[in-house]
Amino acid sequence: MILAAAVTTNLVSLHMTGHGHGPKLAYVVLPTYLVAAWNLGAYHLPTLRSRLASVRSCLASLATAASFSLLAALAFSVIGSFSSRQTAFFLGLTAVGLTVFHWSVAAGLRRREHQTETKVILLGDDSVRSNRQRNVATTINVRARDWRPVEMDPNFLNDLSLAVADADRIVLSFRAFKEQQKWAKLLGELGFETELLEPGLAGLKPLALRYLDSTPTLVVSTGPLTLHKRALKRGFDLMLVLLAAPIIVPLIAVLSVLVRADSPGPAFFVQKRIGTNNRYFNCIKFRTMRVDLTDAAGNHLTERNDPRITRLGHFLRHTSLDELPQLWNVFMGQMSLVGPRPHALGASAEGALYWEVVPDYWHRHSMKPGLTGLAQIRGYRGPTEKKCDIESRVAADIEYIHTWSLWLDVKILFRTLRVLVHSNAF
Structure with a gap:
């Protein structure tokens, strides 16, 4: 939308003055906007799903990018070479374009909300049966499929990879910790991000992971001030x-x-x-x-x-x-x-x-x-x-x-x- 606004501004300038000079500010606004939008969460899925939040974040990012670009132009004493009317037209057109675009994306995502929800696959032994009430898309019982965490069978690795290919989160639930450890190691080697379900930690609410020598430790509480x-x-x-x-x-x-x-x-x-x-x-x-x-x-x-x-x-x-x-x-x-x-x-x-x-x-x-x-x-x-x-x-x-x-x-x-x-x- 920013590039389209720049091209449109150039065409309008060409039609009205006979000289096709695109808005120079666009060269700085585009990369600065992307950085600002990323940091302000404009591309986070919860934001994109909300029309107002999406439009608000994109306009805030544009305002940040425009302010930074104008200050940079002023600092390097090149602001005098900018056409104020052309710059204002470009920024206004960009704002309209981004608003329409983000509003449309939010409307589309809301209609397909079930397709954009986080897909969680729970993989484990017979204990997954007791976890069916959890908010997961699929449960995989490795006992029922006669799967074992071995790396010697390419057919098994292919089946496993296909079974979890569409998952946003893979959560492991095993009664035996050693078996859970083997599956975590295998899925990690296959390139999947894996989590461990530990019901015993539910009341502790772990905050971070640290290490004591080579042994991992879970941070379960911190002081009120850093x-x-x-x-x-x-x-x-x-x-x-x-x-x-x-x-x-x-x-x-x-x-x-x-x-x-x-x-x-x-x-x-x-x-x-x-x-x-x-x-x-x-x-x-x-x-x-x-x-x-x-x-x-x-x-x-x-x-x-x-x-x-x-x-x-x-x-x-x-x-x-x-x-x-x-x-x-x-x-x-x-x-x-x-x-x-x-x-x-x-x-x-x-x-x-x-x-x-x-x-x-x-x-x-x-x-x-x-x-x-x-x-x-x-x-x-x-x-x-x-x-x-x-x-x-x-x-x-x-x-x-x-x-x-x-x-x-x-x-x-x-x-x-x-x-x-x-x-x-x-």
Whole structure:
């Protein structure tokens, strides 16, 4: 369609001006379009089956190719040699042609949808009978055909090759692993892509294949963030902590003196909490309670007008300033600026420990705990008097883990400034 548009533009130019100069942009648009369309999935079968998705992807690819071509022409100072009217006519004609073509292809594929579905052949021993309910085109029982995975018989290899010739996927299902291995090796040598059906892996959902020495291993779980993302998040934390240090360090020093002057005891309260991968760490806060009434395990969550809290402690908790010393935990890599808030071991809701209330509770510790988090900016703060209180917080924490981005951390930090003073902070 791009070539047809270029030829048509050339003929129109010849008819109107008497000079047949084809659109020079076409030389760059054509290869660039093919690369863009491939990367944008314009040729993927699911896209080609959908009229709107197919047209949208082809026009997006054309826009990408045209933009790149015009920028390249501008960079090499040859854009002045282009005829703007001719270029506009060529691109418009190309857009119309591609739209009509992709719309027609999608309509044709939808009418022949049964012919374009992935054809799966299940090949195995008597176990294939129990797999007939699976979405496969054909099942081949090698026992019924008296086939054995040997390479010495060209007639057998011909029959086998013909039987699986039209398959998009060949899946092997054998009770004996050694026999399955032999068939996989044989089909691989014949040039077929082969898969192994392992019902025992259904609940594990393998993610990738790796090797330990020469033995293959299946990756069945990964951390929420790649090494690159973890490094990016850590660098962001350190940068902000170091930039804020000239202001935060003197403020912490002043508040430390005030805490000690307000009531007898140390300025800081250190409590064992659950951190990354469920490892314990010592979380540091300003002491806001009387020393003789301090709850080290966190069995008794604070209440409104809690008699254990000191005069200054009320102010520190209400303004969230009691959390400032945790910047040291962030600096040491035990916490992050943004993440699920670390909980005390004895924290409970309606008399039940958090992990007894929420089955997915431990999943929230797959990332570093944070000074603030998605749950906090949504107002989930204060005591967990009802089970729904902790359920809402864990749901927000898991949502944050699954949708993490550096931009999300930035948004949470800015929105935290609006909820530092909160009615549930006591």
